[in-house]
Amino acid sequence: MIIGSNLAKVYGKGSVEVRALDGVDIRIRKGEFVGITGASGSGKSTLLHLLGLLDRPTTGSLVIDGVEVATLSERERTLFRLNRLGYVFQDYALVPELTAEENIYLPSKVRGMTAKECTRACRDILGLVGLRDRVSFLPGELSGGEQQRVAIARALINNPAIILADEPCANLDTRNSTIILDLIRKLNRELSQTVVMVSHEEWHRNYFDRVIVMQDGKIVPEGEIPGKP
Amino acid sequence: MLEEEQVAFFLASRLITRGNKGTILLTIMIIAMVFVNLIFLPSIIAGIVVLFNQQNIDYSYGNLVIEPREDELLITRVTELQQKINRIPGVVASTPRYSGAATIVYKGKSTTPLLVAINPDDEKQVLKIHTSIASGDYLNDGDTGQILIGTTLAGNKDQKVDRTPTLGGVEVGKTVEVTFRNGVTRQYRIKGIIASGQFSVDSSAFIPRKELESVLGTTDAANQILVKTGTTGTEDAMRITLMQYGVKERIWTWQDKSADFLKSIVGSFDIINVISTIVSLVIAVVVIFIVLFINTVYRRKQIGILQAIGIDRSIIIKSYIFQALFIFASGTLAGCALLFVLLQYLTASPLVFPGGPVAPVLEPVLLLRAIASLFIVSLIAGFLPSYLTTREDILSAIRG
Ligand SMILES: Nc1ncnc2c1ncn2[C@@H]1O[C@H](COP(=O)(O)OP(=O)(O)OP(=O)(O)O)[C@@H](O)[C@H]1O
Ligand SMILES: [Mg+2]
Numbered sequence: 315m316i317i318g319s320n321l322a323k324v325y326g327k328g329s330v331e332v333r334a335l336d337g338v339d340i341r342i343r344k345g346e347f348v349g350i351t352g353a354s355g356s357g358k359s360t361l362l363h364l365l366g367l368l369d370r371p372t373t374g375s376l377v378i379d380g381v382e383v384a385t386l387s388e389r390e391r392t393l394f395r396l397n398r399l400g401y402v403f404q405d406y407a408l409v410p411e412l413t414a415e416e417n418i419y420l421p422s423k424v425r426g427m428t429a430k431e432c433t434r435a436c437r438d439i440l441g442l443v444g445l446r447d448r449v450s451f452l453p454g455e456l457s458g459g460e461q462q463r464v465a466i467a468r469a470l471i472n473n474p475a476i477i478l479a480d481e482p483c484a485n486l487d488t489r490n491s492t493i494i495l496d497l498i499r500k501l502n503r504e505l506s507q508t509v510v511m512v513s514h515e516e517w518h519r520n521y522f523d524r525v526i527v528m529q530d531g532k533i534v535p536e537g538e539i540p541g542k543p
Numbered sequence: 544m545l546e547e548e549q550v551a552f553f554l555a556s557r558l559i560t561r562g563n564k565g566t567i568l569l570t571i572m573i574i575a576m577v578f579v580n581l582i583f584l585p586s587i588i589a590g591i592v593v594l595f596n597q598q599n600i601d602y603s604y605g606n607l608v609i610e611p612r613e614d615e616l617l618i619t620r621v622t623e624l625q626q627k628i629n630r631i632p633g634v635v636a637s638t639p640r641y642s643g644a645a646t647i648v649y650k651g652k653s654t655t656p657l658l659v660a661i662n663p664d665d666e667k668q669v670l671k672i673h674t675s676i677a678s679g680d681y682l683n684d685g686d687t688g689q690i691l692i693g694t695t696l697a698g699n700k701d702q703k704v705d706r707t708p709t710l711g712g713v714e715v716g717k718t719v720e721v722t723f724r725n726g727v728t729r730q731y732r733i734k735g736i737i738a739s740g741q742f743s744v745d746s747s748a749f750i751p752r753k754e755l756e757s758v759l760g761t762t763d764a765a766n767q768i769l770v771k772t773g774t775t776g777t778e779d780a781m782r783i784t785l786m787q788y789g790v791k792e793r794i795w796t797w798q799d800k801s802a803d804f805l806k807s808i809v810g811s812f813d814i815i816n817v818i819s820t821i822v823s824l825v826i827a828v829v830v831i832f833i834v835l836f837i838n839t840v841y842r843r844k845q846i847g848i849l850q851a852i853g854i855d856r857s858i859i860i861k862s863y864i865f866q867a868l869f870i871f872a873s874g875t876l877a878g879c880a881l882l883f884v885l886l887q888y889l890t891a892s893p894l895v896f897p898g899g900p901v902a903p904v905l906e907p908v909l910l911l912r913a914i915a916s917l918f919i920v921s922l923i924a925g926f927l928p929s930y931l932t933t934r935e936d937i938l939s940a941i942r943g
Contacts, residue, residue, distance in 0.1 A: 368851055368937050389855065396853025407848040407941070411561035421852055423553065426546045452561070468852065 316342040316365060316476070316508070321374035323360050323531075334360040335371070336531035344475070345506045347499060347521065349513055352528030358512045359480055361528070365510060366401045366478045367391045379475060396421055400469025400507075402479035406461040408453040408468070414440065415449045418468045425472060439467040443497060459490030466497060477501065479511040483518070495521050550854075551861035558842075559866055567870065570834045574874025574917060577827035579881050581913035582905070584819050588812045589904035591896060595808065596801070598898045601671040602741040604797040605638070605769035606778050607785065612792050617641075617764045624792070625665075625768060631788045633773050633781055636668030639765035641755055646722040647696075647710060647748060654708040656696050657747040658721070660755035669771040672737060672744060679715035679735030686751050690719065690731035693745035694738040707746060721748075727758050740898035768792075824916055831924045835867055839928035846932050847940025856933035860926060867925025871917055878913075 323335040335357045342348050350358045363369040364376060367383055376383050379398065386394060395401070408417045418439060419432040427435070440446050443463040453461050462482055469477055479498065483491035499521050502509045511522070519525055527534040559567060600606060609628070611618050618624060621639045628637045638661065645658035663682040667673045673681040682691050698709020713719060715733050722728045731750065739745055756762060772781045778796035785794055798805075839846070849859055886903060893900035932940060 363938060366851070368941075392850065392853055392855050394853075395851065399853075401851055403848070403851075403941075407844075407851075409557075409845055409849070411557045416557065420550070420554075420849075421854070423550050424546070424854055424858065472853075 315344050315377075315379060316340065316510075317375075317377045318364070319375050321361070321364060321371045321376060323357075323364065323369070324372045333531050335364070338374070338531070338533055340526070340533065342508060342510060344508055345502070347502045347509045347511075347523045349511055349518060349522035349525045350528060351513060351519075351525060352534075356528040357531040358528050360531075362478055362480050362510065362512055365476075366399055367395050368401070396424060397472055398475050400466075400472070400474040400477040402462070402465050402469050402477065402482045404481040404484045406453070406458070406465045406485075408461055408465060410453050413450045413452055414445060414456065414464045414467075417453070417464055418471050421468060422471045435471060436467075439470055442470075442501075443467045444493075457490075459486050459493060462486065462490070462494055463497065466494070466501075470501065473505075474507065476508045476510070479509070481512050481514065483513070483515070491515075491518075547855070547858050548861060551858045552865055554858070554862040555865035555869065558862070559869055562838075566834065566838065570831065570870050571874045571877055573830050573834070574827065574871060574921075575877035575881050577823050577830075578875055578878025578913055578917060579885065580823040581820060581827075581916070582878075582882060582909055583885065583903070585816050585909050586903040586905050587894070587901060588816055589906060589909075590901040592805070592809055592812070593904055594896060594898055594901050595805065596797075598739075598741050599801045599804075600775060600797050602675075602739050602744045603670075604800045605669045606772040606775060606797055607770040607782060608795040608797065608800050609637075609768040609770065609785075609790065610793045610795065611766060617761075617766055618768060618792055619764055621763045621765045621768065624790070627788070628768065628770060628785065628790065631785060633777070633784060635771045635773055636665065637768050637770045638662055638665035638669040639752065640767045640769065641752055641761075641765045642747075642767070643724055645724065645748070647692075648720040648722070649710040649713045649717065652709070652711045654696070654710060656693075657743075658723075658755075659747055659749050660752040661749055662752055669769050672739060672749075675737050675739040675744075676735045677738035679733065681735055682749065682751055684751060684753075686734065687754060688729075688731055689734040689750070690721070691735050691737060691749040692719075692733060693747050694736050695742065695745040696748060697733075697736050721750075723755075723758050725759060729758065740896075742897075824920070827917065828920050828924075831867075831870075831920055832927075835863075835870075835924040836928045838866075839863060839932055843932050843940050844943040846929065847937050847942075850933060850937050851941060859933050860929045863929035864922065864925040867921040871921035875914055875917060 318338060318340040321335055321338040321340070322333065325332040325334055338361060350361065352358050360369070364371050371384060381394070383391065383394065409420070412420065415433070415436050419436045422432050422435060437446065437449070440449060443466055445460060445463055445467070448456060448460060453464070456464065477498070483494050486494065495518060498509055498511065501507050609618065618639070625637050625639060628634055640659055640661055642657055642659040644655050646653060646655045661682070662684060663686070664684050677694055682689060692710070692713070695707065696709060697713050698705045698711050700712035702709065702711055710719065713733060715736060718730050718732050720728060721731055737744060772778065778798065782794045782796060846859055850856060886905070889903055893902060
């Protein structure tokens, strides 16, 4: 369960102040697959960064699974990210010097899993994302879609309650986007992970349980979303 | 805790083995060079100091120098004292000397060098001057009317080459005129010319003590007795032993005697050393820093991502320290290899200084100092950039 109240993020100061988020109230239930859309610059990424504990709100409160995360120390936030969140970046963000498998098991190694456990969990997840035969490939040897699947696998390895994805399909063609979206929905359904995903694409809406539309740093109220009955 | 190090080590090893090999190799080579640079010059200088010390022992002072008692100008009853000294355990031999200025004239050229009166046979037991006869022969105890001169004093035919007053290239067999300080003038035939490499020897002249006594009318007097002991390095203890055996004359060690000279050269060398060390270290610091800084800044985005997926900054910093330590260790090893090759080469074809070949002296302190300073530099160069990068805001790091 994610509860954000009156979240604001202000960049800059004085006359060049940018209110990237301006009083956002958001509630996301456990197991929901939520899509965030909106025009470029409307604050989607900013919101996701806050939910992913990559940034701190200027004001407002954010409670994730009963923990007020705004007050956590830097180290506690890092641990929270490691144990409870899985973040998927638009540009995959894999470590180029690590193989697919090593990229995936790095976060579990940090949690103190033994090499054997890591390898097993890793193979399972690679099977899940359909890359069992790419175990020892370096990111540079994988296609964009494959890299993104490795990134998703990495986000999954510690079995997080929440997966956050910022335009994970932006660099992919329709075929690969479909693979990724199918995969994320499968995880959402089968592992009942909460998923919050930013997307521009109209056709992605079919995958989401609910769509949050953003405009000028605010969430557009349900009733006012254009093009939705 | 150990898990952190394991992960850091894992990351470091992958970044090194799968990273840019060229950069790593270059950095290792630079560290190797700096390592050699930190050690090479000081070891040569240490070698030169050892050579100079040995020269001083072999050609000027022996191990101990005995001089007249306080308030006296001469050592009297030299033979008796010499016999007493020679019986003291630890003493190998001793040789009395009577030196003073004298004016030597050859073909109108006149100079006033130090004229040393020696017992030629005793000298052979204590010093090595007799092994450095460039032409002619060494003196014998019974020689009369013969003189030994140093090659610097003999000089060159072309006087422009000489930097000190000389006899203009006088040769063995020629006769020079010596005026002693009591005004007596005598003719001497040059018996041999010494080329020892030791300036004080090569610019002096030598005659037998008996010869001088016949001129001055003194008997059994000297102003120095040089003593050779069984081992070098125990001079201070031997000095005390001599005193315990009742030697009342003043006793100096060769270190005391060459202190001023050594202080001045060692002092100059120390300055060279310090400058060279500082320059090497500064270069090392700058280069290692630049390379590791660039390496870290280059991976700024990656560091941000690692933090974003929940990897603690301490793990990241440690992984960069491990990388730096790897580079340090390889660089030092390569430096040792390089140094070994260099020393082998120098053993095969040594650097020749006036006075002989210089063998580089590799002092353990020097090695430790070089290793320690490189270690610290690498540690800082590994720590600082990653510390700074992980301290900045994750999002700006990810944006690159
Ligand atoms: N670091 C920053 N400093 C200043 N302004 C920023 C910063 N990051 C974002 N902004 C501003 O905040 C606003 C929201 O940005 P955000 O990245 O959240 O938009 P977005 O909805 O994700 O857009 P896009 O669809 O293009 O990714 C923008 O006007 C942007 O210029
Ligand atoms: Mg965005």
